[in-house]
Amino acid sequence: MEHNVVFFFFITGLVFGSFYNVVGLRVPHGKMFSSSRSACPSCHNILSWKELVPLLSFFYQKGKCKHCGKAISPLYPIIELFTAVGFAFCCLFINSPLEIGIGLLLVSMLAIVFVSDHTYMIIPNQVLLFFLPLFIIYRIIVPTNPWWLSVLGGIAGFGLIAIIILLSKGGMGAGDMKLFSVIGYLVGFPHVFLTLFVATIYGLVFFLLQKLLHKGESPLIPFGPSIILAGGTVFFYGSTLLDWYFSLYY
Numbered sequence: 001m002e003h004n005v006v007f008f009f010f011i012t013g014l015v016f017g018s019f020y021n022v023v024g025l026r027v028p029h030g031k032m033f034s035s036s037r038s039a040c041p042s043c044h045n046i047l048s049w050k051e052l053v054p055l056l057s058f059f060y061q062k063g064k065c066k067h068c069g070k071a072i073s074p075l076y077p078i079i080e081l082f083t084a085v086g087f088a089f090c091c092l093f094i095n096s097p098l099e100i101g102i103g104l105l106l107v108s109m110l111a112i113v114f115v116s117d118h119t120y121m122i123i124p125n126q127v128l129l130f131f132l133p134l135f136i137i138y139r140i141i142v143p144t145n146p147w148w149l150s151v152l153g154g155i156a157g158f159g160l161i162a163i164i165i166l167l168s169k170g171g172m173g174a175g176d177m178k179l180f181s182v183i184g185y186l187v188g189f190p191h192v193f194l195t196l197f198v199a200t201i202y203g204l205v206f207f208l209l210q211k212l213l214h215k216g217e218s219p220l221i222p223f224g225p226s227i228i229l230a231g232g233t234v235f236f237y238g239s240t241l242l243d244w245y246f247s248l249y250y
């Protein structure tokens with residue numbers, strides 16, 4: 001892959017990442033389209049374009065608002081950088097154009113869900129309703145054989161989290177259930193079970209990281225990002241993972 005193309009994906013990712021911050025923060029409040037200009041959450045000064053350059057503005061302003069000096073959440077540059085690296089990664093390591101599309105969609109979904117799940121512990125329905133039709137279109141163009149394995153994956157994803165919610169008495173939310181149903185549709189049956197297993201491992205890693213970063217307290221772990229990350233892992237490497245697993249026994 002040419003360097004120029006990878007760089008183009010990286011820069012596009014920075015711009016989209018900046019947009020996903022806004023989507024993730026505004027959609028749960030239902031004001032995505034009402035207040036158009038970005039403002040500082042502390043002093044409410046409208047931000048100029050110089051303060052809205054992805055990644056660069058944050059470092060140029062040393063992580064502080066130019067007007068009131070309040071610290072800007074590191075979530076902004078983290079999501080911008082994550083989306084940029086994710087887009088470049090898809091361009092570098094995925095061969096078929098359609099699958100690059102799925103990779104970009106998963107990175108985008110992960111960025112948006114991370115922002116709202118981390119900030120409000122909410123996975124907005126609007127976000128899921130945006131991505132589900134795109135996954136359905138992909139499955140129509142590149143069908144699983146037979147087609148009902150996708151549908152069964154969606155139902156199983158919903159059911160698995162419903163059972164966990166019942167057993168753990170609310171360890172997860174309805175948002176996780178709907179999200180896992182969308183991801184279950186994409187990976188299909190029986191890969192949906194492998195996805196749950198991988199998501200649990202990611203969740204555990206995030207939990208231990210949080211424990212290390214915030215010593216003493218045991219923080220609530222948003223499970224949404226782990227589900228999407230696991231969905232991507234299984235979508236692209238599920239068969240490789242299973243081959244490797246069974247090769248240990250035979």
Ligand SMILES: [Zn+2]
Nearest residue numbers: 040043065068
């Ligand atoms: Zn300010």
